[in-house]
Every structure is written in C-alpha cells, then in structure tokens.
Amino acid sequence: MLILLIGQIIMSAVLSVSTKFSVIVLVITIFYFFFYPVFPLSDTIAINAAKRHNKNFITVRIFGSIGYAFFALFIGYVLSVIGSSQTMWVAIGIAAIALAITLFIKDQDSPVAKMDMSGIWGILKQKELLWFFGCVFSLAIAVRMNDAFLTVTLNNLGASENIIGWSQLASSMSEIPIFLLLSLYGEKIKELPLLVFASLMFATRFLLVGIADSAGMIVAIQLLHSVSFGVFYVTSIRMLTRLIPDHYRATGMALYTIVWSSASGLLSGTFGGVIFEEFGRHNFYIVAMSFALFASLGFASRYFYRGPRVKTVTGAGVQLSAAQAATAASAEEESVGK
Template sequence: MKFAMSARPDLNWLRAFTFVIYGITVLSSSYFPLYFSHLGFSGSQIGYLYAVGPFISMFTNMFWSMTSDRYQTIQKIMMVLLIGQLVMITFLSYMSSFYIIFIFITMFNFFWYPLNPLTDTMAIQTAQRYGKNFIIIRVFGSIGYAFFALFIGYVLGAAGTSSTMYICMGVITLAFLFSTRLRDSKAQSKKKMKISELWTILRQKELLWFFACVFCLAIPYRMNDAFIALTLKQLGASEGLIGWSMLASAVSEIPIFFLLNKYGDKFKELPLLAFASLMFAVRFLFMSMTHEPSMVIIIQMMHSVTFGIYYVTAVRYITRMIPDQFRATGLGLFAVVWSSAAGLMSGLFGGMLFENAGRSSFYFVAVGLSFLAFIGFLSRHLLNSSGSTSTHMNG
C-alpha cells in the first residue's frame, strides 16, 4: 500500500484530520472516566455520565447525518461539531459538581458522537474518488489513537489527571484547524435523499438482524471501553501503563486493517463478523480471570482479531447494503446502534454491575453477550446460505 504525500493533498489532510480526532476518542472513552474518578465520583455516577451522552446521541447522530445527506456537505458540519465540542470542554474544565457536569457532558456528546461516522463517510467517498479502499485513510485513526493513548497517558502522569480537559481543548483545536483544509465530499449518486426510500431500505430483514447482532456485541465492547482504565487502576496500574494498554490495542489492529484491505473481499461479511464476536468472548473471558495489569496489555492486543476484523467488515457490509445517497445516514444509524444505544446500556448497567458485582462478574456478562452476537451472525449466515441453496435447487 503506497501513501503519496504530495499528489493528493485532500487525501493527506483527511489522513491528518483522522489521526487527530482519534485523540478526542482516546480522551472521551478512556481518560474522562479517570478524570471523573479524580473529582470523587463513584462507579455508578461515572456510568451515568458515560450513558447520558449516548442517549442524546441516538438523536443527534441521525440529525447531523441526515442533514449532511440532505445538504450534501460533510466538512462544514464537522467544523460546527468541533466548535461545539471546544465550547463544552471549556465549560467542563471549570466544573466539579456532578449535576452540572452531567448537563455539559451531555451537550459535549451532542457534538462529539456524530464526528466519527461523518469522518468515515468522508473517508469512503474520498477513497472512492481515487479508486482506493477507505482503510488507507481509517488506518491513520488507529495510528492516532495509539499515539495519543501513550502521549496523553504520560502527560497526565507528569501533569496530573486534573489537566485532562486542557489537553482535550488542545486536541480539538488542532482537529478544527485541519478541518478547514478538508475537501468537502459529496455522494457520487445525484439522486436526492427521500425518507420513504430510506425507510424501505432500513426495513430489510437482513439489515435489522445485523443491527440486532451489532447491538449485542456493542454493549460488552462499550462496557470494556468505559471501565478498562478503572480496571487497570484497581489492579495498581499507573497512567503511563494505562496508556500502554490502549497503545497495544490500537497498534494491534493496524496489520489487520492492511490484511483486510488486501484479502478481505475474498471472505463473506457475516462469517467474519461471527468470528470477531467469538474472539470478543474469548478476550473478555481472559479479562475476567487476570489479576496482573501487565497481562491486560497482552489481552488488549486481541483488539486486532476482535474490533479490527469487526469494524472493517461491518462498514463494508453497510456500504454494500445501503445506497450511496444514504451513506452518511446509514453510517449514522450504525453509530447509533454501535455507540449510542449500546453506550447508554453499558453506562447505566455496566457502572452498577462493576461497582456492585465486581470486575469478574462484569466481564462474565460481557462474555455472554459477545457469544450471543456470535450465534446471531453465524445463524444469519447459515440462513442466507440455505436460502441460496434452496433457490438454486428450485431454479
């Protein structure tokens, strides 16, 4: 895979932008819980803070994505989202009351959650413009996540957890500056978006089954995402070691992205999704049994055969199932299921489970839900295969 650094400036600016916005993801998903713990909030309170953003983002993801499809602009909307994030983080840096932070973290998520699916949409459309796979752009998100996970961990280790919001301001500002250099992407299809057509597409049984399985898998993934830092803290890890654990997971998915870019089209999506779900179950089983922070870093490397395979395959599935003029809306709905609805459930019940039942029970529940997703994806594949065989025989 070749990365020309001068011939396609719009491609390179999008890579840089993708690199930086995953720094915001690192902060929001992994370091914000530590910051709230530093303020004295309990596990249940942190769970509520983690849940309220996904709740409101169930509406905002669709709102911003449908607005993007209707007005055929992604860049301008992303700039608005980043400005909104920066304002909310500035306010949050001065707050310490749980109830006030509850309000402002909700407003922050109003602007944060739609950013990644819109970036994925722009990456897909930009890659299509050059006849490439979107992975050549998305891989820079993994590199950015790895870099910021380690960098922020060491900065917070030196400056203290209280500096979290100031670091976030800097990362968002940098992302905004890069966003001004992006080339706006428009759908290749000239057809206007019609809600009635979108509704017909989303009512497909296979698509509904897919979203149900995604939801089952997303809950344990988001549970781990929200409480991995607190798990490591319980095991005696430093902020630097927490950064290394996130670095391990992010770096491990990069070679998988390259392999799937080269060979992924040779495999059907549903069997790959079933395999990733089974590996998630194994990963969380190991997490329930470990008592050493160093072992967590090794387990985090299973991110490659879990999220790495799942994410690329799921986006490929959505791209195949949903027409081009509905692309942002389709990925927005995927984000609602994967991030918003699952984040709400994992925050509300994951926080209480982690606090009251303990880490082992917390991860045993994650194992069960992951295995349920495995059964769902596999059974859908078997149904499709038997249906195809039956059609062929009848023909």
C-alpha cells in the same frame, strides 16, 4: 465538521470548570451531541475520498489507528507530568488541532438524495439490515461495558496513567496489520463468517480480562483487539456499504454509530456500573462475554439461514437503479453464505 469540533472545544472548556455533578452530566450530554456525529461524518468523507481516488478505505482508516496509538501513549505521559486534573485542557488542544486541519478539507461531491423518511424507512425494512443492526447492538453492549470500565479495572490493579496509555497503544497498534491484511485479502472471505470470528474473539478477550490478576496481563490481552475490533470494524463497514445505497451512506453510517456507540453506551452504562459494583469485575466481564457470544450466534444463524433475495427498494423519493439493485442483491447473496 467545523461546527461539531467547535462545539466539542466549548463543551470541554465548560466541563473543565464544572464542579456540580448535575452540571457535569448535562455538559457531558451536550458534549457527546457534538462528539459522536464526527465518526460517521469522517468515515463517510474517507469512503468517498477513497472511492474517488481508487484507493481502499481501510488504507485511509489505518491513519486513525496510528493517531489514536500515538495520542494514547503521548497523553499518558503528559498527564503523568501535569496531572490528570488537566485532562480537559489536553482534550481542548487536540480538538483545536483537528479543527485547524479541517479548515483545509473541502466538501466532496457524492450522490445525495433529498431527505425522505419514507424512503429511509423502506431501506430499514430490509431484514438483512435489521438483523445486522441487532447483532451489532448486542456486541456493542459488551464492547461499551469494557470501554467504560477498563480504566477502572486497571486502576484497581494499581496501574498508572502510563500503563493505561500503553494498554491503549497496544490495542490500537494491533489493528494496523489486520487492516492491511483485510484490505488485501478480505474480499475473498464472506462478511458473516468474519463477524462470527470477531465476536468470538471479543468473548475470549472479555473472559481473559475478567480473570486477569495484573495490569501487565491486561496490556497483553489488549493485543486481541486486532482480531476482535480490527476484524469486526472492517467487515461491518464493508457489509454496511453493500446493504445501503451510496446516496444514503451518511445516514447509514449515522444509524450504525447510534447502534454501535450511543444506544449501546446508554444501556451498558446504565446497568454496567451496578454489575461491576455489586458483583465484581469477574462477573461483570462474564456478562460482557455473554453479550458477545449472543452476537456471534446471531451472525452465525444468519449465515446458515438462506433468507429471501433483496428486492429493489422503493418509496417516496427512493428507487434504486438497476445497478444498485444488483449490488444489493449480490450483497444479500454473499451475506447469507452463498
């Protein structure tokens, strides 16, 4: 984590003085090399810490929403005063604060298996997990399209940095009550119906953004973030931790991040700009809505399809214990709608 944060700070400093487009692309690529791994690492640390202290992971994750909401609003006002040209220096300051906090975090004991690609491949051959990643990828394309062009949409509608900050505040704060509710009652509802619901809420959200005619409407629409991302995030992490053994949790979270952020961001960024420029905002969000609907159909079809029970995963250096195999089987039964 320390290395990743230091890398972010260095790349942000380089980016702040870069002027050539080719150099900027290269620096951003290296920046994301240090940026995206923070998410699976921090989530893994939070999950292990919550388990060790008999706490719910979601109650820990709520502080991430609070921090995001605060900085979304705070940065909007700061940039309105100092100018958007100073954005990277603000980012460096925030990364430096995170680095200082990380100095007080200790490594946590958790079950770890030796790196064995054949064992990981044995886990990835689970049909349930591949189906899950496929649906997540489809939904992620839609989400990354919105993430990349929401600011462009707001700017086109005449929004200032303050309004953009308020839109981010509305979305992040709306997560908190959903996180609390799901931490208390989420286990009573099976994962796949919740994922279907979240995907449909994403589709509704993108449709509304596509037809909105003012920045104020989009800020209001951002409140749907609660029943779309809030429900999806909690439920997807819950399902992932049940499908993957504890000692491969960090690897599973890394694969999840690749699907949810990296690969989907690459694809959506490649054709998203073309669609937005050539066909306009409305058609752009219709495409995003279509990907979200496709994901909902994928989750729904898995819910109604009773696949085979999960078997004990074996491979070179990997063999689930009886307790882990029972947990995996239970997760399979729940996820196909027993």
